[in-house]
Amino acid sequence: MAERPSEESKPGSGEGHDGSSIPDEEWEKFVRDSEREIAGSAPKEPSARARMVTERLRQQEARGELPEGWRTGPAGRDMEGRAARRRGLWAIIGVPVALAVVVVAMKPSLLPGDPFGTGGPETAAASPLPAETAAPTAPPSSADPETPTLDRPFAGSPALRWADGEAGIALPKATPVGTLSKAQVEQALRQTKSLLVDANLDPATLRGEHPETALGVIEPGQTDLLGLLNTSLRTPDEKHDPLTMFSRFDPAETRLVGDVVKTRGRMTFKPGEQGSVAVHADYTFVYPLVQTNGSPEVTRTIVRRALDAELSDPTKYQVTPGKITVLRYDQEIGNSACDVYDGYLHPDFSTTEPTGAPPSGPTTDPYDRSQGIEEDGEEEGCGTVSRV
Structure with missing residues (x-):
C-alpha cells in the first residue's frame, strides 16, 4: 500500500507552471494511479486507503481545486472535440446525403449496374x-x-x-x-x-x-x-x-x-x-x-x-x-x-x-404474329x- 503523501505533496504546498499547487504531470499521474487502485479493488470492499483518496478527491472537486476536465482527461476532451466536429460535418453534408438515400430507395435503378439486383420494370x-x-x-x-x-x-x-x-x-x-x-x-x-x-x-x-x-x-x-x-x-x-x-x-x-x-x-x-x-x-x-x-x-x-x-x-x-x-x-x-x-x-x-x-x-x-400470312387472304x- 502506498504511504500517505507528505505535506509537500498536498495541494497548496507548491506552485505549478499554471498556478496549481502540484505540477500537472505529477498530479495527472496521481489521479491515474488512484483511479486504477480504486478500479482494481472492485468488487471487493474498498480499502481504507481507497476510501480516503476518494473522499479527498470529492472534497477537492467541491472546493474547485481540481483541474478542469480531470475526470475525462486529455483523451476524453479530444474525443469530445472530434464528436463536435463530426456533428458539424453532418450539418454540412447530412441533408444532401439523406436526400440521396431517399431518392435511391425510391428508384434503385438510378445506381449504375443495379447493385441491389432489383431488376426494375425497365430492366x-x-x-x-x-x-x-x-x-x-x-x-x-x-x-x-x-x-x-x-x-x-x-x-x-x-x-x-x-x-x-x-x-x-x-x-x-x-x-x-x-x-x-x-x-x-x-x-x-x-x-x-x-x-x-x-x-x-x-x-x-x-x-x-x-x-x-x-x-x-x-x-x-x-x-x-x-x-x-x-x-x-x-x-x-x-x-x-x-x-x-x-x-x-x-x-x-x-x-x-x-x-x-x-x-x-x-x-x-x-x-x-x-x-x-x-x-x-x-x-x-x-x-x-x-x-x-x-x-x-x-x-x-x-x-x-x-x-x-x-x-x-x-x-x-x-x-x-x-x-x-x-x-x-x-x-x-x-x-x-x-x-x-x-x-x-x-x-x-x-x-x-x-x-x-x-x-x-x-x-x-x-x-402481330398470331395469324399466319396464308390465313389473311388477299387484301385489296x-x-x-x-x-x-
Whole structure:
C-alpha cells in the first residue's frame, strides 16, 4: 500500500507552471494511479486507503481545486472535440446525403449496374424473349409510348426484346426424314437460313446490292423463279418487284440506324412429297431507319416473310445436291410507301411528305404474329399500321 503523501505533496504546498499547487504531470499521474487502485479493488470492499483518496478527491472537486476536465482527461476532451466536429460535418453534408438515400430507395435503378439486383420494370421490359417455338396466341402487348432515337432506335417497340439479326433465326434440331439423313435435313435447314439472312439481313442486300448468296442456294432447275428474281433486281416494276423476296432501302434516301435488325420467328420441318423434307419459315424483321438528309428522326419498317422450301433426295430425283426448291414465298410490309415499284422500301417519316399513293386498306398491327400470312387472304389496297 502506498504511504500517505507528505505535506509537500498536498495541494497548496507548491506552485505549478499554471498556478496549481502540484505540477500537472505529477498530479495527472496521481489521479491515474488512484483511479486504477480504486478500479482494481472492485468488487471487493474498498480499502481504507481507497476510501480516503476518494473522499479527498470529492472534497477537492467541491472546493474547485481540481483541474478542469480531470475526470475525462486529455483523451476524453479530444474525443469530445472530434464528436463536435463530426456533428458539424453532418450539418454540412447530412441533408444532401439523406436526400440521396431517399431518392435511391425510391428508384434503385438510378445506381449504375443495379447493385441491389432489383431488376426494375425497365430492366424486365428489355430482357430478351425466349425463342419462338409456336405461333403466339395474341399480338405482343403494347410497349411504353417512347419515341425512338439514334441511341435507342427500338424504344417503344415490342422488337426491343427480340433477338439481334441472325441470332433470331434459330434452327430446330435435325432428325432423319424418310430416305434423307439427319445431315441432309440439317443442310436443308441451313440453306433456308442462308436465303433468309442474305435476303433480309445482309448489309449489302439492304443497300440494294445483288443478293448472290440467297440466289445461290436456290435449285438451279427453277429457271422461271430465278429469271423473275433477277429481272426484278435489274429492272423493278409492278410485275417484277424484288421486295417480294428481298428487303432493300434506297441508300440515297435512308440508312439503317446502327447495325442491328431485330428478328423473331420460327422454322419447322416435316416429310415432304416425292422423298423430300419440307421446311417452313416464318420470320419478322424490324429495321430502324433515318433519313440521309441529316434529320435525327428515327422510324421503323417491319417486314414479315413466310417461306416454304424443300430438299429432295438426289438419288431419286433430278435435283442439285444441297440446293433447295422454293415452293412459296409471301410477305407483309408495315410502314412503307404504297404502290411504289422502284425496288426499294420507303418508310414514312413525320417530317417529310409521304411517298406513293395514300393508304386505302385496313389498319393492321405489323407485330402481330398470331395469324399466319396464308390465313389473311388477299387484301385489296395498301393498308396502314397501328404502330411502328
